[in-house]
Amino acid sequence: MDYKELAREVKSASIMLGSAPEKLRNEALEAIAAALEEKKEAIFAENKKDLEAGSNLAKPILGRLKFDEHKLEDVTAGIRGLMELEDPSGKVLMERDLDEGLHLVRVTCPIGVIGVIFESRPDALVQISSLCIKSGNGAILKGGSEAKHTNKILFDTIYEAAVKAGLPEHFAALIEDRTAIDELITCTESIDLLIPRGSNAFVQHIMNNSDIPVMGHADGICHIYVDKEADLNKAIKLIVDSKTQYVAACNTAETLLLHKEIAKEVMERLPGAGEIEVEYIPAQSEADYREYLDYKMTVKVVEDEMEAIRHINRYGSHHTDAIITENQQAADLFQNLVDSAGVYHNASTRFADGFRYGFGAEVGISTGKMPPRGPVGLDGLVTYKYKLKGNGHIVADYASGKKSFHFKDK
Amino acid sequence: MDYKELAREVKSASIMLGSAPEKLRNEALEAIAAALEEKKEAIFAENKKDLEAGSNLAKPILGRLKFDEHKLEDVTAGIRGLMELEDPSGKVLMERDLDEGLHLVRVTCPIGVIGVIFESRPDALVQISSLCIKSGNGAILKGGSEAKHTNKILFDTIYEAAVKAGLPEHFAALIEDRTAIDELITCTESIDLLIPRGSNAFVQHIMNNSDIPVMGHADGICHIYVDKEADLNKAIKLIVDSKTQYVAACNTAETLLLHKEIAKEVMERLPGAGEIEVEYIPAQSEADYREYLDYKMTVKVVEDEMEAIRHINRYGSHHTDAIITENQQAADLFQNLVDSAGVYHNASTRFADGFRYGFGAEVGISTGKMPPRGPVGLDGLVTYKYKLKGNGHIVADYASGKKSFHFKDK
Numbered sequence: 083m084d085y086k087e088l089a090r091e092v093k094s095a096s097i098m099l100g101s102a103p104e105k106l107r108n109e110a111l112e113a114i115a116a117a118l119e120e121k122k123e124a125i126f127a128e129n130k131k132d133l134e135a136g137s138n139l140a141k142p143i144l145g146r147l148k149f150d151e152h153k154l155e156d157v158t159a160g161i162r163g164l165m166e167l168e169d170p171s172g173k174v175l176m177e178r179d180l181d182e183g184l185h186l187v188r189v190t191c192p193i194g195v196i197g198v199i200f201e202s203r204p205d206a207l208v209q210i211s212s213l214c215i216k217s218g219n220g221a222i223l224k225g226g227s228e229a230k231h232t233n234k235i236l237f238d239t240i241y242e243a244a245v246k247a248g249l250p251e252h253f254a255a256l257i258e259d260r261t262a263i264d265e266l267i268t269c270t271e272s273i274d275l276l277i278p279r280g281s282n283a284f285v286q287h288i289m290n291n292s293d294i295p296v297m298g299h300a301d302g303i304c305h306i307y308v309d310k311e312a313d314l315n316k317a318i319k320l321i322v323d324s325k326t327q328y329v330a331a332c333n334t335a336e337t338l339l340l341h342k343e344i345a346k347e348v349m350e351r352l353p354g355a356g357e358i359e360v361e362y363i364p365a366q367s368e369a370d371y372r373e374y375l376d377y378k379m380t381v382k383v384v385e386d387e388m389e390a391i392r393h394i395n396r397y398g399s400h401h402t403d404a405i406i407t408e409n410q411q412a413a414d415l416f417q418n419l420v421d422s423a424g425v426y427h428n429a430s431t432r433f434a435d436g437f438r439y440g441f442g443a444e445v446g447i448s449t450g451k452m453p454p455r456g457p458v459g460l461d462g463l464v465t466y467k468y469k470l471k472g473n474g475h476i477v478a479d480y481a482s483g484k485k486s487f488h489f490k491d492k
Numbered sequence: 493m494d495y496k497e498l499a500r501e502v503k504s505a506s507i508m509l510g511s512a513p514e515k516l517r518n519e520a521l522e523a524i525a526a527a528l529e530e531k532k533e534a535i536f537a538e539n540k541k542d543l544e545a546g547s548n549l550a551k552p553i554l555g556r557l558k559f560d561e562h563k564l565e566d567v568t569a570g571i572r573g574l575m576e577l578e579d580p581s582g583k584v585l586m587e588r589d590l591d592e593g594l595h596l597v598r599v600t601c602p603i604g605v606i607g608v609i610f611e612s613r614p615d616a617l618v619q620i621s622s623l624c625i626k627s628g629n630g631a632i633l634k635g636g637s638e639a640k641h642t643n644k645i646l647f648d649t650i651y652e653a654a655v656k657a658g659l660p661e662h663f664a665a666l667i668e669d670r671t672a673i674d675e676l677i678t679c680t681e682s683i684d685l686l687i688p689r690g691s692n693a694f695v696q697h698i699m700n701n702s703d704i705p706v707m708g709h710a711d712g713i714c715h716i717y718v719d720k721e722a723d724l725n726k727a728i729k730l731i732v733d734s735k736t737q738y739v740a741a742c743n744t745a746e747t748l749l750l751h752k753e754i755a756k757e758v759m760e761r762l763p764g765a766g767e768i769e770v771e772y773i774p775a776q777s778e779a780d781y782r783e784y785l786d787y788k789m790t791v792k793v794v795e796d797e798m799e800a801i802r803h804i805n806r807y808g809s810h811h812t813d814a815i816i817t818e819n820q821q822a823a824d825l826f827q828n829l830v831d832s833a834g835v836y837h838n839a840s841t842r843f844a845d846g847f848r849y850g851f852g853a854e855v856g857i858s859t860g861k862m863p864p865r866g867p868v869g870l871d872g873l874v875t876y877k878y879k880l881k882g883n884g885h886i887v888a889d890y891a892s893g894k895k896s897f898h899f900k901d902k
Binding site: 085090094098099100101107161178180184186193195274275282289290293295313315316319322323327328392393395413418419421422423424425426427428429430432433434438439440450451452453455456457465466467469471473474475476477478480481487489 | 504507508510511517589590594596603604684685699700703705719723725726729730732733737740747775801802805823828829831832833834836837838839840842843844848849850860861862863865866867875876877878879880881882883884885886887888890896
């Protein structure tokens, strides 16, 4: 298969999709939800093939691979929820007369084509396709091979329903061959944004090997710093929640920084504070400042708040970090100087999530410095363009002084 | 010199600079303007050395290299104008209660460290340093070697005045060794954004060889499409302005697309229409769809508007493209389907410029798809972070259903 040509087809279709009216995109989403419900028995049957082929996979992986009545309800509810969300495209961000009859608007528009590479979770395929349709972006999807039968029938169902509802052909494509990834990440002309999901090493590989902008995160090394003026009851509760509420998430805290004045008391009170025992490991070397994704946490005692801030900026992954303190000035300093997408005061790092931020849908979490940063909602799938309308206006008139700009914002 | 270490020093200082109050940053700017005025004779003397060493350079290059009383007035006026502009940092973009006592804000903040590689124009060094100070970003500057004496004294003057005014040491650094560029573009930990200026080939080289986000543009292949329903008087005027008003700019039109019904008349009326004769070259092959930066323009006759749109999306550089028509529907179609940072209706492509858009200062023009896109003002030098303030809020309470989110925007 010629993946460059395929990417060009999706690119070409994305231009039409991007200018499709909101009503049509929402109708396509409803058609997709209905088609998934209608074909559910065939989908479950295909999923059974994947589950059988993967019967010796680890239990959590099998759990994600499974696509049953419950998952179907989740994804169709998700699609219908998405229909209710405001169209992220076509929003006027700025409107300005540059001069009499010369009118400038900055308006949001779809990014173009999004390449999404995701793990063996068939529900992710449905979510991602719906997000792309809602935001008017073409999509090239590469799912985990363990889910290949389920992915195929889900994609075919979605594609057929959407094209029948009026979306342009080739508005999305499913890639089944893993070796295609290396070719896709070179399609700088046709793919505008990559969203890799999966292992840190994989995400890092994509980030290092593609000139296409990448939205995502590799490591999630989040910190909790307990200040000398912390309320230690809150501190214990927040450490336990940030570490144990869901241990495999990227917003789980991995390193605990304790001010020397309260370190001893915190370490005495932590054992047994949560439902599950956590192993608190005193930092010995830089190698301990790592992501465990397990019931383990590195502990470092610091002289003062500035040492904590410097540690986080140096060893963190700019994801989400929290200070526990009752001193507002200490909190302000921390929230200003810590260079992360999320800087929290007396709250669990686990709140770093698009749904918990009230975005309605989550595209992913980005630890890059340029926007969109942190949890990304639907508005992370649009960019903007400038539309200028004149009546034969030329720059020579302004350069010569015959005319001058009269900026007037609307 | 260890450039990685230097980049780390600037990174570290940038954290303090980024949280310096607006007043301090503005005071530093005033101190810089005053210091440049005070040391002007020494600066002109250093500039003379560069001009003598470069005496056999082409005249336009020497013009850019020259730093005289007039240029000094320009840059100090530029600095004082910048002081008047609103602080791009610290703006609240979103403010939301997630629940009782759990308060989220999305607030703009400096990006961190900007690496700027610029041509042999000493005034650019002053402009870029001032923009970085105003926006709270650390700066690593590499100027053209032809301006080395001027760059050195300008940088030293700026640095000393700013540190004396209270900015942190190492808030900026000047790189004089060209071979350092290849090392700098690998400093992904310390440099957050690269802004390369100069030749297309050079910008493309940086874009292809760095994992650091790059803001800028290589080619500027802008189009004018004259629709069958164009007012041909406007069309002629706009073609002439877009092509000849300043022929070396990236927003100069390079390809003229003519609807077949008006092509003959336009081609008859164009010769002699402007002050300078332009060579209109009929398109023979794809190689003609290029950037001339000269009084030359490729002409292609198209069957209809859709062919023009497809041509622009395929061969353009997503910079700025214009349609000339009196038909509003044709204009809307063009402005929706052309995938460029600027899509114009009856206006010259030469308007694509931060000052003409009323931004007060221009950082550059970006042809990337992700924001910031098009002409970038001071607000392109900031990103944002999320600050969450709670009172011991944990996610477990929401996961268990004990509490629920009550989103309330401010």
